[in-house]
Amino acid sequence: MKPEAVCKKVCIAVKKAGKFIRNNTGKISSGDVKTKGVHDYVTYVDRTTEQLLVRELKPIMPGSGFLTEEKTVKTGQREFTWIIDPLDGTTNFIHGVPCFSVSVALMKGGSLLAGVVYEINLDECFYAWKGGGAYLNGRRIHVSGTKKITDSLLATGFPFYDYSRLDGYMELFRYFMKNTHGLRRLGSAAVDLAWVACGRMDGFYEYGLKAWDVAAGAFLVKEAGGEVCDFKGKENYLNGGEIIASNREINKEFKRIVAKYL
Numbered sequence: 001m002k003p004e005a006v007c008k009k010v011c012i013a014v015k016k017a018g019k020f021i022r023n024n025t026g027k028i029s030s031g032d033v034k035t036k037g038v039h040d041y042v043t044y045v046d047r048t049t050e051q052l053l054v055r056e057l058k059p060i061m062p063g064s065g066f067l068t069e070e071k072t073v074k075t076g077q078r079e080f081t082w083i084i085d086p087l088d089g090t091t092n093f094i095h096g097v098p099c100f101s102v103s104v105a106l107m108k109g110g111s112l113l114a115g116v117v118y119e120i121n122l123d124e125c126f127y128a129w130k131g132g133g134a135y136l137n138g139r140r141i142h143v144s145g146t147k148k149i150t151d152s153l154l155a156t157g158f159p160f161y162d163y164s165r166l167d168g169y170m171e172l173f174r175y176f177m178k179n180t181h182g183l184r185r186l187g188s189a190a191v192d193l194a195w196v197a198c199g200r201m202d203g204f205y206e207y208g209l210k211a212w213d214v215a216a217g218a219f220l221v222k223e224a225g226g227e228v229c230d231f232k233g234k235e236n237y238l239n240g241g242e243i244i245a246s247n248r249e250i251n252k253e254f255k256r257i258v259a260k261y262l
Contacts, residue, residue, distance in 0.1 A: 013056035089188035115216030193217025203246035
């Protein structure tokens with residue numbers, strides 16, 4: 001099946017998952033919230049959404065593997081592997097903060113073929129397939145054309161379990177506060193990356209992330225004409241736990257500044 005056809009089928013599955021999440025928004029009680037780790041939460045909505053996605057995606061690529069946040073299915077990686085975050089921004093969802101998303105990417109070997117991020121509250125479906133560009137609700141999107149960090153609006157995520165790099169992170173935060181148009185923390189890395197892809201944000205950086213947090217969003221940025229790397233400027237952003245994404249104009253300056261502090 002061609003990547004474009006796969007991507008469009010994924011959009012249907014992801015929107016179905018988003019509808020389930022939307023229907024359960026505001027229905028979570030304290031007893032529904034479980035702790036996976038320090039400041040790392042999960043609800044029945046995360047798990048049920050993941051199961052729904054697995055069920056919907058299996059027929060699209062029969063025999064494919066799954067890499068999922070909640071580990072409701074155990075297949076390991078295969079030639080084709082789905083990378084799933086069923087609810088990116090669970091803390092926002094629990095507290096009723098309207099920014100959370102579904103994120104799904106398809107990988108063949110070590111290369112991403114398609115990515116979909118669905119921000120549920122705004123009903124915005126971002127999607128891309130290899131070589132086909134990136135789209136938002138049917139409209140082609142591109143990264144911004146901002147040329148300097150001083151003119152940029154950046155997104156980041158706050159460390160929530162690994163505080164070993166906190167001093168450098170706070171110094172970098174201070175630098176960007178003083179030398180950009182501002183910093184935003186949305187609470188969903190997938191949405192951060194989607195917003196870089198469509199030009200709302202000029203760049204995004206964060207550490208402590210997993211493949212399911214960034215796979216689809218990073219693919220969107222690349223297909224929208226942007227650059228993605230780890231803090232060393234290398235390609236290990238899927239499994240290396242750190243990511244920089246931006247348009248091409250500020251990328252060199254952005255990488256240099258992040259590397260200085262982190």
